[in-house]
Amino acid sequence: MRLPPGAAWFRVGAGDRAGCTGANKRVAEQQDDILTLDHLGKTFRVGFWGKKVVAVRDVSLTLKRGESLGYLGPNGSGKTTSIKCILNLIQPTTGKIHLFGADPSDANARARVGYLPEAPYFYDYLKPTEVLDYVGKLYGLDAATRKKRIPMLLDRLGLSQAMDRELRGFSKGMLQRVGIAQSLLSDPDLLIYDEPLSGLDPIGRKEVRELMAELRQEGKSLFFSSHVLTDIETLCDAVCILDRGEVVAQGRLADLLRMDKLESEAVIELPVDGLETARSQLLALPGVELMAQRGAILRLRLPTDVVPGLTAAVVEAHATLRELSQRRESLEELFVQKALHVSTDGQRAAPAARSM
Numbered sequence: 011m012r013l014p015p016g017a018a019w020f021r022v023g024a025g026d027r028a029g030c031t032g033a034n035k036r037v038a039e040q041q042d043d044i045l046t047l048d049h050l051g052k053t054f055r056v057g058f059w060g061k062k063v064v065a066v067r068d069v070s071l072t073l074k075r076g077e078s079l080g081y082l083g084p085n086g087s088g089k090t091t092s093i094k095c096i097l098n099l100i101q102p103t104t105g106k107i108h109l110f111g112a113d114p115s116d117a118n119a120r121a122r123v124g125y126l127p128e129a130p131y132f133y134d135y136l137k138p139t140e141v142l143d144y145v146g147k148l149y150g151l152d153a154a155t156r157k158k159r160i161p162m163l164l165d166r167l168g169l170s171q172a173m174d175r176e177l178r179g180f181s182k183g184m185l186q187r188v189g190i191a192q193s194l195l196s197d198p199d200l201l202i203y204d205e206p207l208s209g210l211d212p213i214g215r216k217e218v219r220e221l222m223a224e225l226r227q228e229g230k231s232l233f234f235s236s237h238v239l240t241d242i243e244t245l246c247d248a249v250c251i252l253d254r255g256e257v258v259a260q261g262r263l264a265d266l267l268r269m270d271k272l273e274s275e276a277v278i279e280l281p282v283d284g285l286e287t288a289r290s291q292l293l294a295l296p297g298v299e300l301m302a303q304r305g306a307i308l309r310l311r312l313p314t315d316v317v318p319g320l321t322a323a324v325v326e327a328h329a330t331l332r333e334l335s336q337r338r339e340s341l342e343e344l345f346v347q348k349a350l351h352v353s354t355d356g357q358r359a360a361p362a363a364r365s366m
């Protein structure tokens with residue numbers, strides 16, 4: 011088989027795949043911190059005059075063992091740049107990164123990472139088995155391990171039928187699966203996926219999402235960027251939202267989408283006699299917002315703690331409560347509010363990165 015020139019990011023030491031042997035490993039495992047970004051910053055210099063572009067500014071976060079962290083942000087907010095720093099592909103301008111307690115330049119620490127790039131590129135004259143064999147060699151896996159794991163992973167990713175076909179005939183979704191298969195080859199402890207769900211059709215997205223959920227169940231730690239917010243909501247324990255290189259919100263999902271932000275929706279039928287009076291009484295309650303009205307039927311949105319006041323007012327106004335439901339603030343709403351700077355007229359502000 012022809013081996014293409016190496017892919018720099020996963021060229022690791024020839025040692026065992028478990029990597030991080032010795033003191034580093036022991037310390038990291040005691041600490042339980044898989045990945046730490048400590049005031050990470052990255053500034054690029056572009057053009058003839060070396061103009062500064064701040065891609066990432068002062069990002070700090072910690073990913074614990076077995077956790078799943080969603081790295082969110084609009085286009086150009088610095089997600090891929092951060093990931094490249096974590097993988098030692100580029101050097102941070104400021105701050106520190108600890109990967110399994112070590113510096114990302116430590117090949118043994120990187121050996122414990124499975125990486126799916128934003129746009130995985132493979133030599134298209136190779137077959138999936140050849141790609142995986144090549145990656146397995148880069149990880150220092152012995153022939154017996156490669157022989158065992160490659161068919162198993164191709165099967166898990168639904169690529170068994172295509173294992174002997176050249177990649178040039180593969181669809182985007184199939185290539186994404188090859189990318190995921192190679193990320194799992196060394197049985198890594200941490201998976202770093204840059205937009206793993208982009209470009210996949212709904213079925214492909216569902217399958218990859220399920221696979222990621224399974225990997226999480228198996229105890230792997232996940233760090234992934236995505237624009238598909240509902241997927242982040244279902245897959246992540248915590249999120250970090252970036253905007254123009256800066257963290258605008260971060261924390262555990264349960265805390266960010268707090269229970270006190272619960273809202274309720276009520277459908278109320280007003281009495282025919284005194285319709286206008288009843289309507290005014292209900293709309294005068296604090297926090298009540300009229301969503302729609304059709305004849306005597308009102309759809310209202312209100313903070314959940316106002317519900318008792320609303321029900322009392324409904325009785326008093328001789329109206330009828332037809333429906334009452336609760337809804338939690340969604341991650342999408344939080345994202346829009348924090349990252350997209352949607353102004354009151356609904357226009358999105360903002361250039362992507364900051365120049366200096």
Ligand SMILES: Nc1ncnc2c1ncn2[C@@H]1O[C@H](COP(=O)(O)OP(=O)(O)OP(=O)(O)O)[C@@H](O)[C@H]1O
Nearest residue numbers: 054056063065084085086087088089090091362363
């Ligand atoms: N090598 C580079 N040289 C100069 N500027 C760069 C370089 N790489 C990234 N940038 C700039 O840094 C900013 C962040 O880019 P990055 O690719 O990290 O964003 P992203 O959040 O991954 O975006 P997307 O969602 O589109 O993938 C952008 O403004 C980009 O133009």
Ligand SMILES: [Mg+2]
Nearest residue numbers: 089090091128
């Ligand atoms: Mg990106």
